[in-house]
Amino acid sequence: MGNYVLRRLMIAIPSLLGISLVLFCVLALAPGDPFEELATNPNVPPEVRAALRAKFGIDDPVFVRYFRWLAAMAQGDWGFSFVSRMDVDQLILQRLPATLFVVGLSQLLAIAIAIPVGVFAATRPYSLFDQIASTLAFVGFSLPTFFTGLLLILLFSITLDWLPFVYRSDIAATGWRWWWEQFRQSIMPISVLGFFQAASMTRYVRSAVLDVIRLDYVTTARAKGLGEKVVITKHVVRNALIPVVTLVALQMPAIFGGAIVTEQIFRIPGIGALLISSILANDTPVIMAVTFVFACLVVFFNLVADVLYGWLDPRITYR
Amino acid sequence: MEEKDIRGLISQVKDGSMDRRAFVRTMVGLGLTAPMATMMLLHSGVAMSQVKSTYSATKRGGGGPLKVLWWQGATLLNPHFAVGTKDQDGSRVFYEPLAGWDNEGNLIPILASEIPSRENGGLAADGMSVVWKIKPNVRWHDGKPLTADDLVFNWEYARDPATASVTVGSYKDVEVEKIDNLSVRVKFKKPTPFWADAFVGVRGMLIPKHLFGEYMGAKSRDAPNNLKPVGTGPYKFVDFKPGDLVKGEINMDYHMPNRPFFDTIEIKGGGDAVSAARAVIQTAEYDFGWNIQVEEEVLARLERGGKGKAVVTPGGNIEFILLNNTDPWTEVDGERSSMKTKHPLLSDPAVRKAMALLVDKKSIEQHIYGRAGIATGNFLNSPPRFNSKNTVWEFDIEKAKKLLDDAGWKPGADGVREKGGKKLKMVYQTSINSPRQKTQAIVKQACQRAGIDLELKSITASVFFSSDVANPDTYTKFYCDIEMYTTTMTEPDPGLFMNQYCSWEVATKENKWQGRNICRWVNKEYDDLYRASEGELDPVKRASMFIRMNDLPCGDPTIIPVMFRPRVSVNVDNLVPFLSGWDIDMGSIQEWYRKA
Numbered sequence: 001m002g003n004y005v006l007r008r009l010m011i012a013i014p015s016l017l018g019i020s021l022v023l024f025c026v027l028a029l030a031p032g033d034p035f036e037e038l039a040t041n042p043n044v045p046p047e048v049r050a051a052l053r054a055k056f057g058i059d060d061p062v063f064v065r066y067f068r069w070l071a072a073m074a075q076g077d078w079g080f081s082f083v084s085r086m087d088v089d090q091l092i093l094q095r096l097p098a099t100l101f102v103v104g105l106s107q108l109l110a111i112a113i114a115i116p117v118g119v120f121a122a123t124r125p126y127s128l129f130d131q132i133a134s135t136l137a138f139v140g141f142s143l144p145t146f147f148t149g150l151l152l153i154l155l156f157s158i159t160l161d162w163l164p165f166v167y168r169s170d171i172a173a174t175g176w177r178w179w180w181e182q183f184r185q186s187i188m189p190i191s192v193l194g195f196f197q198a199a200s201m202t203r204y205v206r207s208a209v210l211d212v213i214r215l216d217y218v219t220t221a222r223a224k225g226l227g228e229k230v231v232i233t234k235h236v237v238r239n240a241l242i243p244v245v246t247l248v249a250l251q252m253p254a255i256f257g258g259a260i261v262t263e264q265i266f267r268i269p270g271i272g273a274l275l276i277s278s279i280l281a282n283d284t285p286v287i288m289a290v291t292f293v294f295a296c297l298v299v300f301f302n303l304v305a306d307v308l309y310g311w312l313d314p315r316i317t318y319r
Numbered sequence: 320m321e322e323k324d325i326r327g328l329i330s331q332v333k334d335g336s337m338d339r340r341a342f343v344r345t346m347v348g349l350g351l352t353a354p355m356a357t358m359m360l361l362h363s364g365v366a367m368s369q370v371k372s373t374y375s376a377t378k379r380g381g382g383g384p385l386k387v388l389w390w391q392g393a394t395l396l397n398p399h400f401a402v403g404t405k406d407q408d409g410s411r412v413f414y415e416p417l418a419g420w421d422n423e424g425n426l427i428p429i430l431a432s433e434i435p436s437r438e439n440g441g442l443a444a445d446g447m448s449v450v451w452k453i454k455p456n457v458r459w460h461d462g463k464p465l466t467a468d469d470l471v472f473n474w475e476y477a478r479d480p481a482t483a484s485v486t487v488g489s490y491k492d493v494e495v496e497k498i499d500n501l502s503v504r505v506k507f508k509k510p511t512p513f514w515a516d517a518f519v520g521v522r523g524m525l526i527p528k529h530l531f532g533e534y535m536g537a538k539s540r541d542a543p544n545n546l547k548p549v550g551t552g553p554y555k556f557v558d559f560k561p562g563d564l565v566k567g568e569i570n571m572d573y574h575m576p577n578r579p580f581f582d583t584i585e586i587k588g589g590g591d592a593v594s595a596a597r598a599v600i601q602t603a604e605y606d607f608g609w610n611i612q613v614e615e616e617v618l619a620r621l622e623r624g625g626k627g628k629a630v631v632t633p634g635g636n637i638e639f640i641l642l643n644n645t646d647p648w649t650e651v652d653g654e655r656s657s658m659k660t661k662h663p664l665l666s667d668p669a670v671r672k673a674m675a676l677l678v679d680k681k682s683i684e685q686h687i688y689g690r691a692g693i694a695t696g697n698f699l700n701s702p703p704r705f706n707s708k709n710t711v712w713e714f715d716i717e718k719a720k721k722l723l724d725d726a727g728w729k730p731g732a733d734g735v736r737e738k739g740g741k742k743l744k745m746v747y748q749t750s751i752n753s754p755r756q757k758t759q760a761i762v763k764q765a766c767q768r769a770g771i772d773l774e775l776k777s778i779t780a781s782v783f784f785s786s787d788v789a790n791p792d793t794y795t796k797f798y799c800d801i802e803m804y805t806t807t808m809t810e811p812d813p814g815l816f817m818n819q820y821c822s823w824e825v826a827t828k829e830n831k832w833q834g835r836n837i838c839r840w841v842n843k844e845y846d847d848l849y850r851a852s853e854g855e856l857d858p859v860k861r862a863s864m865f866i867r868m869n870d871l872p873c874g875d876p877t878i879i880p881v882m883f884r885p886r887v888s889v890n891v892d893n894l895v896p897f898l899s900g901w902d903i904d905m906g907s908i909q910e911w912y913r914k915a
Contacts, residue, residue, distance in 0.1 A: 033785045084394045084561040267589040269563035
């Protein structure tokens with residue numbers, strides 16, 4: 001097992017290198033200039049811009065810049081933001097908690113909805129409950145998050161005036177008031193992301209359970225006289241979860257992507273919002289770092305999925 | 320308006336038959352800046368008026384939190400590195416200049432004990448120096464006193480090219496010397512008519528020597544205080560997350576009595592302008608929203624029954640159309656729009672004049688910009704923009720047709736005019752921005768009726784405004800017949816602004832298209848006037864030169880001013896901000912308060 005994880009991590013290195021090279025080249029080809037605001041400001045002589053470009057090494061050829069970046073990265077130096085003039089890792093660390101909080105909770109919410117609903121619907125296929133659940137699921141994943149987000153803002157913030165729609169990273173309160181404020185401001189973004197995920201996940205759980213529930217060993221388990229509860233939780237769900245785990249794990253990066261939009265709408269200071277503002281400002285080191293973090297997440301969650309298989313199904317061995 | 324007319328107006332202000340405010344507005348109407356108008360009055364012995372702040376709080380603090388939304392949050396807090404207004408605003412909460420500008424162009428003393436003038440001996444008669452005195456007993460947030468050494472240090476810090484400060488332009492050509500602990504002399508290399516630049520306004524914010532002294536030049540980026548400002552401002556630093564949040568708390572030792580009003584200040588960044596307007600006007604979650612470039616229709620809808628309102632602050636931004644003088648479709652020595660060519664169609668004055676007649680500014684103002692745009696025409700012939708609602712500009716398709724007819728441009732079979740085998744077909748480019756595309760459509764429609772075929776082209780803003788030498792679509796390359804964008808006159812003095820029509824500023828391959836004369840217009844009279852204005856000490860003479868300089872490219876026309884664009888912000892009903900079009904929004908943050 002330990003060997004397997006280690007080997008997988010070693011394989012991840014070349015793929016990450018490849019990803020970083022592609023990212024770097026794409027960014028180098030993209031138009032724009034981090035100091036363009038200086039260019040339109042008559043009070044800044046062109047020499048200052050030239051000096052800044054030279055200082056940050058923007059004028060060097062692409063491959064020189066790439067290897068410089070790679071060498072620095074290997075030593076744990078994530079680079080230096082042109083725009084904020086501070087270290088990129090600091091910037092990302094500042095932003096990460098908000099993203100993890102929102103994405104994590106929305107994912108938990110999605111799982112908490114999808115598994116019970118999916119399993120229950122599958123055990124009673126084509127019942128009224130199943131019909132309603134399916135309809136809602138279809139509605140759920142047809143509505144993009146930027147739409148439901150705005151809808152919730154219009155309803156709960158503007159019409160009803162119940163919830164704030166500007167997310168604040170520092171709430172000026174302590175104790176239970178802090179928790180209450182935090183709850184009020186996070187409930188909309190978390191539900192927007194959570195329901196969107198739950199919708200497609202419910203469909204997956206339902207079909208996976210339906211596949212398993214007809215198998216002979218389930219009939220055997222029932223024939224042994226096991227209670228329905230035990231049959232479903234111990235025998236059906238555990239086996240049905242394998243494809244679901246793959247889906248959840250592989251969707252994690254997509255959720256971070258979906259969170260970019262949600263973060264922008266609710267002004268959550270997460271890494272998605274950082275990515276957008278860096279792209280708009282052509283802040284290459286930050287764009288590079290954030291997209292690289294996303295790439296690492298993809299590789300990491302792939303590995304997590306593979307390891308989870310073994311736990312769910314002991315027949316799978318790692319070689 | 321000639322020099323003697325301006326002198327006439329000034330004497331009217333002097334003897335009281337004309338309001339000084341009316342004079343300033345008239346000058347702004349002529350295309351000058353309010354600070355420049357005030358300088359003229361000052362020079363002629365009319366003192367600056369006292370700043371009209373309605374500030375009424377009788378004690379410091381107690382105003383609760385002030386929460387403001389900047390939909391582009393501050394990304395750094397060192398005023399010498401502050402690129403955009405968002406960074407300048409963030410820095411201004413903690414750092415202060417010697418003086419700022421109010422809406423009528425008066426200098427407001429902030430750290431200065433008084434504004435230099437001839438009378439108080441601050442201004443040298445030869446225009447070679449100015450003496451600034453700072454208030455005694457001003458302390459940095461860490462308790463150290465502010466002295467003249469700090470001023471000298473800021474000059475050294477900013478002018479060092481290795482520091483790569485964006486304020487370098489204000490400091491590189493001056494010398495600053497300490498007179499005593501509380502005063503410095505700023506010396507100029509040549510007689511300088513506009514002396515209120517270094518230490519004033521957005522580029523005048525002062526950082527403490529004792530914290531930044533070791534981080535000059537190339538080490539500037541390592542200063543720990545780049546992210547933890549220690550200034551003299553009304554609020555002390557609490558927290559900063561780039562792009563997201565700037566937080567401050569009241570400075571109980573602030574040097575102005577009874578100020579500031581609020582106990583804490585929070586600048587939240589991120590999101591977009593429309594939702595920022597919502598969070599202020601509709602839900603009042605925030606007190607103030609910056610730079611609300613929202614279409615009039617949307618803004619008016621939000622305001623209906625809302626808890627706040629939009630505030631329009633006139634400044635010096637002008638949306639204008641440029642007509643290319645060179646041929647963008649022929650390549651000479653590796654560049655198009657080369658100075659060695661002439662534009663095949665636009666070199667005919669009749670075509671240029673017809674174009675100016677075909678811009679329906681009234682429709683553009685009414686249907687697109689609303690309160691965020693004031694139609695502006697030929698600067699010189701127009702009555703002052705603010706005094707009169709019926710500003711005269713011409714939109715006359717028939718007249719344009721006649722002009723083209725007389726010049727020999729005859730309509731062809733497809734309705735497009737032609738002359739000598741050349742068809743009146745042109746490409747009109749601008750950046751992607753909804754009001755701009757709508758403006759393009761309005762101009763195209765009118766041109767179509769007059770027999771000019773315009774092809775519209777829109778370019779992503781990040782490309783259009785970049786200085787990417789390899790990209791053909793940047794605004795400075797101008798590989799196109801006609802283009803449109805906003806030129807910002809944030810400078811209180813139009814000196815630098817007006818160099819954009821000087822022949823030596825033409826953007827060419829040679830200067831990597833960094834020249835500022837984009838329409839590649841060359842005019843000897845203009846060049847001579849500009850040279851003369853550089854050394855002209857008499858502000859009135861200088862003003863009349865600028866007015867003439869304004870008139871030349873507009874009358875030619877090689878540019879067609881479209882909209883004068885004031886800044887739009889939103890605030891909740893009980894907040895009283897102090898805004899000036901000649902300074903940043905936070906420029907007088909110490910004067911902000913809440914009505915009871």
